[in-house]
Amino acid sequence: MANNRQKIFFIYPPSPIMNREDRCQQPTGDFLIIPPLPPVDMMSLSAIAKKYGYETKFKDYSLKNENLYDFLRDIRVFKPDFLVVNVASTFLEQDLSILTQARDLLEDTVVIVKGAIFNFNSYSIMQTYPEIDIALRGEIEPAFEEIIQYHDFKNIKGITYQINNKITSTPDRELSKNLDYLPFLDRDLIDNNIYIRPDTKKPQTIIRVSKGCPNHCFFCLATPLNGKRVRYRSVDLIIDEIKECIEKYNIKDFIFWSDIFNQDNLWVQRLCRMIIENNLKINFSANTRVDTLNEQTLALLKKAGCNLLSMGIESGSQELLDKMGKKITVEQIKNAVALVKKFKIQIYAYYVLGLPWETKETINETYKLAKELNTEFASFYTATALQGTKFYDYALKNRLGEINFEKPYYFPSVKSYALSADEIYEYNKKFNKEYYLRPKYILKMACSINSITKFKSYYDTFVKLVRKY
Ligand code: SF4
Structure with a gap:
């Protein structure tokens, strides 16, 4: 060559x-x-x-x-x-x-x-x-x-x-001990103005903070890809990359990128303190587990500029949560959501529909919980048996249908024991629409509107939802 x-x-x-x-x-x-x-x-x-x-x-x-x-x-x-x-x-x-x-x-x-x-x-x-x-x-x-x-x-x-x-x-490469080998992202490669925060329409970028997750949930690729040990980037490097984004690109909105951001609360607190001490006027979102949140961390997150936490809630059925290996309880979910709301941080809740043990009852339990939590954002995904997950092996072994992705992405890749793939897909469409069209939800979001941009963003989304489904 x-x-x-x-x-x-x-x-x-x-x-x-x-x-x-x-x-x-x-x-x-x-x-x-x-x-x-x-x-x-x-x-x-x-x-x-x-x-x-x-x-x-x-x-x-x-x-x-x-x-x-x-x-x-x-x-x-x-x-x-x-x-x-x-x-x-x-x-x-x-x-x-x-x-x-x-x-x-x-x-x-x-x-x-x-x-x-x-x-x-x-x-x-x-x-x-x-x-x-x-x-x-x-x-x-x-x-x-x-x-x-x-x-x-x-x-x-x-x-x-x-x-x-x-x-x-060639042989596998050992996972690195930390993530300090990662370069700052090349933000000259893209038009940063394309990647915007939906509510403010301001450019937002990703900052990598950690990889790995000790939990290995049934449907998730995080552990097979990134290992069970959570590996971090140095806080100093993260701060330097944030500064570069502000000074060179005028970007002040960030997504902190990790498999599980708040596994180590002391580390999260250190990062927040550094953001505050460096007087970085930023907004950021991150993902979180419901069982590792505490008041002290939330207070610091809020002070450092955290505007949104995303949570893998997955299901309202305790039986399903246990079977997917999520290692959380419905009670912990409710407590965590209440705690985050207390600090006025928005929540993006993720739910998964159609795992092998899903029934009409469990899927409705999930939607009932979602309505009760009434988080600012929620997505109901159909479970996808991606190669490398426990779900993929289970679906093959238990003959839950041929795994293929020829239909639209949100069409389930396999059925559950009790529900056909078509039925799961119908629930998926119904929940994703109905959740956002509930009067209680519309009222809550209307009360949170504090700018024309936000109003326009919510209104556009609302109109698109009505038209789409
Ligand atoms: S879903 Fe979340 S907690 Fe479960 S393995 Fe994936 S990253 Fe970890």
Whole structure:
């Protein structure tokens, strides 16, 4: 291979609009209140590439409403030395079909793919798509850095590569002890004004804080991908990256990116204190478990600028919570929501519908709890048996239907023992609409409106919901 490789093209392929970060693969078109998020992994790899003098470029074809022909044109014009495709598990075939179409144009390009699915199934996917040269597995940054420096695949851990149809997987790479190896995201790669907070319409960006989760819930990819130990970035580095966002990009709204943000309350408190001491006037959101929240942490979060906490509530049925290994109780959920409300921090609640043990009764218990909690935002997802999860293995073993993703994303990938996939899908549509059209909810949100932008944002969402369902 030649040594004069200079250009790297990162893409989100022309499939439905998705957030494609491995654990958070979710469509942004279907749920009106989920905004597209900055392409974190692409920005991370671009930062590394620029360190070595590469010219980089990114395009999200679905967000730009561009198609295969636009992609072919871009390849002809840009002539990348490396093409990096971010692949979603649920749109695998659609995402990769463009490579087959572009085969002749990509002859001199090293095609790299990344995505959760390659951690579990890179070999057979690469057999189907001989256009793929390398699949990244595990932590992608160190392997990518070695690829663009040395072009010598066989000694690079954590990749599967293909030369002349011979596929070779190198040994897994150990998970790093902390996340300080991660570069600041390359925010010059994207138009930051596209990625906005829905309520204020101001640009928001992602700051990576930790990876890993000790819980390993039935449907979740966090633990298989990022390990059971929560690994952090240094608070100092996080603060420096926030400062760079404010000073260089005038971004003051952040999503703190982690599998489980508040596993260690002392660490969260230290981060909040540093934000306060540095007088950083920011807003941020983060995710949280309901069983690790306490008043002291919440008080500091509020003071540091936390405007929203997202919570995986999942179900109103204790039996289901236990079976999915969530290790929380309905009582803890209610207490945590009440506590967060006390500090006037908004809540985004996530629910999962259609796990194998779901019945009419349990699904209604979930919706009843959601109405009772009446959080500012709520999404009811259908359970998706992604490869690598316990759910995937269970669904195969217990013959819960053929796992496929040909239908719309929110169509369940399998049935439950008691409900068909169609029935779960109907509940999904009903809850996602009815939740937001309840008078109690509308009144609550109307009372919280304190700006024209917020009014417009809520009104637009309301109208879209009525039209969509
Ligand atoms: S606690 Fe959250 S991040 Fe951890 S495994 Fe469960 S769903 Fe995933």
